[in-house]
Amino acid sequence: MRYAARRLLHSLVLLIGVSLLSFLFANLAPGDYFSAMQTDPRISAETIAGLRARAGLDQPLPVRYAGWAESMLRGDFGYSLAYNSPVAPLVWERIRATLLLTGTATFVAWLLAIPLGIWSAAHYGGWRDHALNAALSLLLAVPDLVLAIVLLAGAVETGWLPVGGITSPGWDIMDAAARLRDILSHLALPAGVLVLGMLPVLTRHVRAGMLEALRSPFALNARAQGIPRRRLLFHHLLPAAANPLVSLFGFSLGTLLSASLLVEVVTGWPGLGPLFLDAIMGRDFALVLAVVMLSTALLAAGNLAADLLLYRLDPRIRVQ
Amino acid sequence: MFRYSTFALALVVSALCAGAEDLLVLQDLSGRQGGRLVYAQRSEPKTFNPIFAADSVSREAIGMMMADLVHINRYTQRTEPALAKSWTVSPDGRRYALELRRGIRFSDGQPFSADDVVFSFRVYLDTALDSPQRDLLMPGGKPIVVKKVGDCRVEFDLPVRYAAAERLFDGFAILPRHLLEPAYKTGKLAEAWGLRTPPAAITGLGPFRLKQNIPGQRLVLERNPYYWKADKNGIRLPYLNEVDLTQAGSEDMQVLRFESGESDVIRRVGAHDFAVLEKESRRRGYTVSDLGPGMEYTSLYFNLDPAAGRPGFLRRRSFRQAVSTAIDRNALVRLVYGGHAAPLGTPVPPGNKAWVDASLRPPVPSVSAARALLSSGGFKWSGGNLLDPAGKRVEFSIITSAGNDDRVQMATLIQADLKELGIQVDVVPLEFRSLLDRVLRTHQFDTALMSMADGDADPNPDMNTWMSDGGNHLWNTAEKSPSMPWEAEIDRLMRQQMTVPDYARRKKMYDLVQQILMEHMPLVPLVSPDILVGAKRNLGNFRPALMDHYTLWNIEELYWRELRTGERP
Numbered sequence: 031m032r033y034a035a036r037r038l039l040h041s042l043v044l045l046i047g048v049s050l051l052s053f054l055f056a057n058l059a060p061g062d063y064f065s066a067m068q069t070d071p072r073i074s075a076e077t078i079a080g081l082r083a084r085a086g087l088d089q090p091l092p093v094r095y096a097g098w099a100e101s102m103l104r105g106d107f108g109y110s111l112a113y114n115s116p117v118a119p120l121v122w123e124r125i126r127a128t129l130l131l132t133g134t135a136t137f138v139a140w141l142l143a144i145p146l147g148i149w150s151a152a153h154y155g156g157w158r159d160h161a162l163n164a165a166l167s168l169l170l171a172v173p174d175l176v177l178a179i180v181l182l183a184g185a186v187e188t189g190w191l192p193v194g195g196i197t198s199p200g201w202d203i204m205d206a207a208a209r210l211r212d213i214l215s216h217l218a219l220p221a222g223v224l225v226l227g228m229l230p231v232l233t234r235h236v237r238a239g240m241l242e243a244l245r246s247p248f249a250l251n252a253r254a255q256g257i258p259r260r261r262l263l264f265h266h267l268l269p270a271a272a273n274p275l276v277s278l279f280g281f282s283l284g285t286l287l288s289a290s291l292l293v294e295v296v297t298g299w300p301g302l303g304p305l306f307l308d309a310i311m312g313r314d315f316a317l318v319l320a321v322v323m324l325s326t327a328l329l330a331a332g333n334l335a336a337d338l339l340l341y342r343l344d345p346r347i348r349v350q
Numbered sequence: 351m352f353r354y355s356t357f358a359l360a361l362v363v364s365a366l367c368a369g370a371e372d373l374l375v376l377q378d379l380s381g382r383q384g385g386r387l388v389y390a391q392r393s394e395p396k397t398f399n400p401i402f403a404a405d406s407v408s409r410e411a412i413g414m415m416m417a418d419l420v421h422i423n424r425y426t427q428r429t430e431p432a433l434a435k436s437w438t439v440s441p442d443g444r445r446y447a448l449e450l451r452r453g454i455r456f457s458d459g460q461p462f463s464a465d466d467v468v469f470s471f472r473v474y475l476d477t478a479l480d481s482p483q484r485d486l487l488m489p490g491g492k493p494i495v496v497k498k499v500g501d502c503r504v505e506f507d508l509p510v511r512y513a514a515a516e517r518l519f520d521g522f523a524i525l526p527r528h529l530l531e532p533a534y535k536t537g538k539l540a541e542a543w544g545l546r547t548p549p550a551a552i553t554g555l556g557p558f559r560l561k562q563n564i565p566g567q568r569l570v571l572e573r574n575p576y577y578w579k580a581d582k583n584g585i586r587l588p589y590l591n592e593v594d595l596t597q598a599g600s601e602d603m604q605v606l607r608f609e610s611g612e613s614d615v616i617r618r619v620g621a622h623d624f625a626v627l628e629k630e631s632r633r634r635g636y637t638v639s640d641l642g643p644g645m646e647y648t649s650l651y652f653n654l655d656p657a658a659g660r661p662g663f664l665r666r667r668s669f670r671q672a673v674s675t676a677i678d679r680n681a682l683v684r685l686v687y688g689g690h691a692a693p694l695g696t697p698v699p700p701g702n703k704a705w706v707d708a709s710l711r712p713p714v715p716s717v718s719a720a721r722a723l724l725s726s727g728g729f730k731w732s733g734g735n736l737l738d739p740a741g742k743r744v745e746f747s748i749i750t751s752a753g754n755d756d757r758v759q760m761a762t763l764i765q766a767d768l769k770e771l772g773i774q775v776d777v778v779p780l781e782f783r784s785l786l787d788r789v790l791r792t793h794q795f796d797t798a799l800m801s802m803a804d805g806d807a808d809p810n811p812d813m814n815t816w817m818s819d820g821g822n823h824l825w826n827t828a829e830k831s832p833s834m835p836w837e838a839e840i841d842r843l844m845r846q847q848m849t850v851p852d853y854a855r856r857k858k859m860y861d862l863v864q865q866i867l868m869e870h871m872p873l874v875p876l877v878s879p880d881i882l883v884g885a886k887r888n889l890g891n892f893r894p895a896l897m898d899h900y901t902l903w904n905i906e907e908l909y910w911r912e913l914r915t916g917e918r919p
Contacts, residue, residue: 061783067404068790068821071814072805073482075821080480112396112405115544123565186610193610194603196567199388199594298603300394300566308393311753312405313783 037337041330048326049102049319053095056315062087063111063313085111098316102323108316112309117320120305125287125324127196128294128301132286134217135224139232140279142225147236148263154241166230174227178296181219191219194298220297224290228282235278239271246270273344280336284329287321367463367502372435372451372578379581381589381890381909389902390598390613394566398552399543400523401473401481406898411595414571414905415457416523417555417578419448419467420516424895424903427704427807429516433462433524433555433578443511443851450502455576456526457559458550464498469527471496471506473534486518486811489848494518511849513856514808526553557588557906569595579906589890589909608884609634615892615901616884620756621687624882636886643692643878644701644896645804648757650677650748650764650797650874651789651824658793658828661746663738668727670871676720676767679712682877686759690882694875696864701878701896702807704853707861710868712875717770724771736772745774746796749788752779754801760876761799790827799876800824807897809847809860816844816863825872836870888912 064081067073082088086097101108106116113120146162153159185191192198196216201209243249244267252262287302294303302321309317341347395408400416403409421432431437434448454462474481475493487494492509499505508515529551533542543552549560555578558571571593579587596613598604605623608616611634619627619638627638652670653660663669679693692700693712700706728739736744748764750757758779765775780788788795802822805811814820818832818841832838840863847859867873883894883901891907894900902908 059783060787065783065786065790067482068786069802070482070805071802071820071822072486072811073821074485074488074814077480077482077485078821080477081482084480113545114397114399114402114540115546119546120565127566182606186606189610193606193612194390194598195596195612197564199386199568199570199596202562295599298599298607300597300599304393304597304599305566311782 033341034334034338037334041327041334044330045323045326049099049323050095052319052322053098053315054091056318057091057094059313061313063315065313098319101316107320107323110309110314110317112312112314112317117316120317121302121320121324124300124302124305127299128287128290128303130196131217131220131294131299131301132224132290135221135228135290136282136286138221139225139228140282143229143232143236144268146229147233148240148268150233150237151240151244152259152263154244162233166233169226170230174223174293175296177226178220178223178293181223182297185219192216193219196300220290220293220299223293223297227293228289232278232282235274236271239274240267243267243270273340276339276343277336280332280334280339281329282332283335284332285325286332287328288325367450367452367461371453373454373586374431374435374451374579375582375584376579376587376907377582379891379907380583381581381585381907382911383585383589383909384591385589385910385913386592386594387590387889387905387908387910388594388596388612388614390596390604390607390616392598392601392604394597395545395569395595397544398547398560399540400525401479401483402540404482410899410902411569411571412523412554413556413899414558414593414902415552415554415556415560415574418519418522419450419524420519422517422520422806422897424897424899425893427702427897429514429520432519433467434519437516439515443513443515443849444508446506446508446515447499448504448506450504451578452502454555454578456528456553456555457574457576458526458529458553459576460526460528460553462524462555463501464504465501466524466527467504468496468498469531469534470522470525473525473530473539474522479539483522487522489515489518489810511851513810513848513851517806517808517810520806524555529553558593561592567597571595577906588906590905593905608636611635614886614889617899617901619882619884621690621879621882624690625688627884631884635888636884638882638884639894640690641881641883641894641896641900642701643699644881644900645699645807645898646801647694647697647699647803647878648760648799648801648876649694649697650799650876652797652872652874653793653795654825654872655793655828656833660796661738661742661744662740663729663744664746664796666727666738667870668723669729669738669744670874672720672723672727672729672771673768673773674871674874675713675716675723676771677764677874677876678715678767679876680715681767682760682763685763686756687877687879690880691877692880694878696868697802697873697875698860698864699804699878701881702804704807705809705857705860707864709861710864715767720771731772734772735774743774744772745776747776747778748797748799749778749780749785749795750799751782751785753782756879757799757801764799789824790821793828798824803898805898809844809856809863813844813848816867817841834870836866840866 064078067078098108105118107118110117110120150159150162185193192215198212201212249267252266291303291306294301295307306321391407393407395411396405397403397408398412400412403412418432419434420429423430433451435451437446437448439446450464456462474483475487489508489512490510495507497505530542533539545565552560557574557577559574561572562570573588573591577587598607605619607613609627631638652664654665683691683693695712696707696710698706730737738744748761750761761777765777768775789798815822818837819830832841843859843863847856850856881896881900885892888911890909890911895903
């Protein structure tokens with residue numbers, strides 16, 4: 031209990047630090063939300079000054095931070111100048127799409143990575159291990175952006191998958207099966223990019239953990255006692271290799287909101303990514319800060335969850 | 351283009367604005383009803399509130415749901431009747447009396463009247479609200495006065511005589527008083543008509559009304575059954591049942607969606623994308639068109655603010671003229687835009703046919719002529735490097751928007767052109783708002799390569815650009831009064847043309863403004879990009895225009911020649 035409380039306190043300090051730094055850096059950036067209006071010859075400098083004052087941008091930085099922090103505590107997450115609205119509802123609407131994408135991709139990636147990693151470790155040094163390693167190295171070397179562009183080009187050329195979005199026009203008049211098919215077809219491309227991006231890292235971690243377990247004395251002993259190979263791999267060695275994988279899983283949970291931002295922008299997935307980019311480009315700082323804070327909070331929560339899980343699984347940590 | 355006449359029933363004169371429906375019949379228009387048009391917007395609209403909408407995507411959606419009193423036809427660039435079926439101007443040119451259409455209704459079925467007009471302009475002009483559009487209603491710095499003189503008649507009193515004042519009404523959406531007045535009275539108007547407002551609570555006088563909004567994904571608009579336009583066969587417009595405004599997320603995705611057939615129309619594409627789309631057009635069943643140069647112009651602005659501490663040679667006219675002479679504008683057109691742009695000899699683009707001074711041709715690029723200009727200004731060369739009259743090496747930077755590849759490429763080509771004169775140029779791409787901050791606030795720049803777009807063909811909305819005290823006077827935004835005699839002359843001509851009603855006289859004055867600008871070169875006009883658009887071949891009445899919105903400005907007139915499978919007529 032004390033361990034959990036201490037970790038929670040660390041997370042709170044981290045969040046306050048991130049909020050202070052983010053707010054400061056965001057406000058150091060040249061220009062503000064109303065700067066772009068200055069290029070419109072039909073809007074006078076006086077009107078823009080009035081709009082700035084109404085938005086409180088003429089207030090000193092500490093006053094603005096206090097206002098923003100109060101709004102965060104109220105659950106509004108600040109006020110978006112672009113949308114003339116509290117930020118929270120804007121972000122919640124988009125989080126569902128982001129979680130659908132990253133949740134699916136994370137699940138599929140782990141689902142593939144665990145058997146692939148075990149299989150690779152079981153065939154350590156053989157041609158199958160080498161072939162898989164080469165393929166994973168290639169995937170690791172290719173940036174997500176390039177993967178996304180290649181898949182998008184394929185989708186446009188073949189017409190097999192829709193380009194961008196989450197549903198097709200007329201989705202609301204489709205039956206349930208058609209709706210599911212429609213969402214899955216839209217999900218395939220961005221989720222495919224994310225899965226291909228995550229797979230090499232996850233598979234290599236599973237493989238490395240399994241190899242370490244395979245080389246341990248208890249594995250040798252188990253083999254000598256004639257325990258069947260499959261049982262040995264899945265029942266005895268996989269739990270022994272779990273510690274680093276649990277940490278990695280915690281990190282995966284923590285990046286559910288942030289891992290896909292760029293891929294969402296490139297593939298036109300209507301999650302937090304396009305909203306975040308638009309807010310950065312438009313200097314809608316309350317929206318930017320909300321996404322940063324939520325991502326940080328989730329990252330801290332993911333790490334906390336991993337630590338607690340390890341605490342529960344590994345008696346050595348409890349002793350320490 | 352189309353001939354307008356009032357519906358026969360409208361001849362019934364009524365004391366009230368209610369009564370026989372005063373439809374606007376487009377005599378040359380025909381089409382068939384039904385179907386859905388899908389259009390991929392770059393991002394999602396931020397608001398449906400016309401008073402505060404500042405971004406083009408929100409205005410795009412609002413424009414389909416709202417209507418104005420007098421409208422500028424984007425194709426002819428001339429005004430035409432809209433909610434006001436006619437208007438008269440007093441002899442002194444300061445009073446506009448507008449006769450409103452009778453018997454027409456908002457998209458929720460509530461009647462429209464002069465009260466809605468008065469309410470709308472009261473809101474736009476309210477100093478407490480700071481609507482971005484307010485300044486347009488302040489000719490001469492004072493607000494227009496609006497009054498109701500009958501249920502179907504309103505008068506606008508201008509503080510000064512203002513040429514072509516009827517153009518002011520374009521883009522001012524008439525608001526439903528019955529829905530928005532309570533929010534206005536309680537000071538909640540800024541929050542009204544946000545993205546989470548139920549569709550039924552948003553109403554307008556435009557061709558479509560909001561049916562569904564899925565934030566971040568799409569807006570579905572449906573036909574407004576009370577719309578006030580009809581075709582020659584008496585079919586009430588719009589022809590389309592629905593418009594699906596799907597949100598692409600980026601300009602690249604807009605292009606991909608159009609290319610893959612998921613979007614029926616594309617508003618504007620870059621030259622590189624145009625080449626790709628053109629190649630695929632036959633196979634994929636769409637057409638792409640180059641409409642020629644539009645209302646946008648890209649220029650190189652010199653920093654002439656003496657207090658900014660920039661090199662003194664920037665303020666020498668001979669230097670600026672030499673830079674202009676050395677730049678090969680045709681190369682910019684060819685290499686950056688693949689031929690889809692026009693070289694400029696004046697900052698008024700050729701797309702603005704009524705106001706461009708056609709006698710001002712782009713200069714023929716000549717290194718020798720540029721050298722002669724520099725020599726006459728006291729510049730010298732040493733070891734191939736240009737020295738200013740004080741003997742200092744001539745070097746300066748060009749700042750431009752890092753997010754715009756075309757402009758970065760142009761700056762690089764200019765850098766190469768000026769190298770032939772012995773000038774060292776550094777190209778500094780900056781994030782867009784950082785660029786604006788330097789040009790408009792800190793004035794820490796030597797030259798800036800930027801694009802501006804005329805929102806209207808008329809010169810009056812550009813007063814802020816050319817007047818010395820204007821906020822968009824980019825070569826010196828710090829000055830409050832003309833610092834040079836030629837700037838004083840431009841101020842005088844711009845003020846004068848603003849009040850003269852006669853087009854020919856105004857044109858002569860505006861030509862003079864352009865000539866003075868080209869003589870003193872505070873900016874070097876470079877190119878005006880062509881408007882490149884595309885649409886499915888099956889789309890009827892598609893008449894893209896040079897003014898924004900280029901493709902969907904006449905959305906109420908668009909129709910499908912053949913409906914797609916499963917679409918209802």
